[in-house]
Structure formats: C-alpha cells, structure tokens
Amino acid sequence: xxxxxxxxxxxxxxxxxxxxxxxxxxxxxxxxxxxxxxxxxxxxxxxxxxxxxxxxxxxxxxxxxxxxxxxxxxxxxxxxxxxxxxxxxxxxxxxxxxxxxxxxxxxxxxxxxxxxxxxxxxxxxxxxxxxxxxxxxxxxxxxxxxxxxx
Ligand SMILES: [Zn+2]
Numbered sequence: 001x002x003x004x005x006x007x008x009x010x011x012x013x014x015x016x017x018x019x020x021x022x023x024x025x026x027x028x029x030x031x032x033x034x035x036x037x038x039x040x041x042x043x044x045x046x047x048x049x050x051x052x053x054x055x056x057x058x059x060x061x062x063x064x065x066x067x068x069x070x071x072x073x074x075x076x077x078x079x080x081x082x083x084x085x086x087x088x089x090x091x092x093x094x095x096x097x098x099x100x101x102x103x104x105x106x107x108x109x110x111x112x113x114x115x116x117x118x119x120x121x122x123x124x125x126x127x128x129x130x131x132x133x134x135x136x137x138x139x140x141x142x143x144x145x146x147x148x149x150x
Pocket of ligand 1: 027078079080081082109110111112113114
C-alpha cells in the first residue's frame with residue numbers, strides 16, 4: 001500500500017509542477033495586440049500563436065518526460081521500504097538460452113526485503129518484473145542453502 005501511495009504522491013507532485021509551469025507560461029506570455037473589433041473577440045493563443053503553441057508543446061514534453069522518469073524510477077524500488085534496488089546481477093545467456101536460461105537482471109533491496117527479477121527477453125508481449133519478497137530472517141534462507149549443499 002505504501003508503495004502505491006508513494007507513486008501517487010510522486011505523480012501528483014509532477015502534475016502540480018507541470019500545471020504550475022503551464023500557468024506560468026500563460027501568465028508571463030506577452031499579450032499580442034488585440035485585433036480590430038470588427039473581427040470579433042481575440043482568438044485563444046493556443047493554435048493561433050505559433051510560439052505559444054510550441055511553448056505549450058514543450059511543457060507537455062516536460063510532463064511526459066517526468067512521467068516516464070517517475071515510472072522507471074518506481075519500478076526499481078523496494079516494495080517494502082521504497083529504497084532503490086541495488087546490485088544488478090545478469091543471469092542467463094542470449095547465445096545459450098537453452099543451457100543457461102533466459103537472460104534477466106536481478107536486483108535486491110539493500111535491507112534484504114526482496115528481489116526483483118526483470119526479464120530481458122520480451123517475446124510474448126511485455127512481461128512485468130517479478131518481485132519476490134524475502135523472509136524476515138535471512139539466516140534461515142542461508143541455512144537452507146547450506147543444508148541443500150550437504
Ligand atoms: Zn527494502
């Protein structure tokens with residue numbers, strides 16, 4: 001729940017920043033001279049003033065870039081403590097997929113809350129990253145590996 005609330009908070013902050021930028025653009029953009037009264041009310045700036053339209057496009061591009069950065073950052077965060085996942089390990093092989101498995105990258109939480117496995121091979125559509133939470137007692141997991149080796 002905390003994970004999704006943090007994403008919503010980041011998206012709301014980015015939306016607020018983009019709206020503020022758009023309001024600043026509208027507020028500080030110089031007014032063009034009004035047309036003669038016989039031509040009716042002045043048209044809106046968007047799509048009638050090229051510089052204003054491109055500036056609005058720039059604000060939209062900044063918003064889309066922020067959205068993309070937020071999503072890519074949030075995918076690589078721990079689901080429990082929200083810290084960035086570290087220590088990427090590549091496993092599998094592109095050339096020897098049958099022997100070593102499909103290529104993927106695994107990242108872990110610095111406090112051991114879980115492992116994120118990201119598939120590099122996307123054949124059947126986009127596959128979501130797989131989050132595996134760890135047990136609270138990391139020694140139990142290490143002992144199970146040790147007992148499996150005996
Ligand atoms: Zn964590």
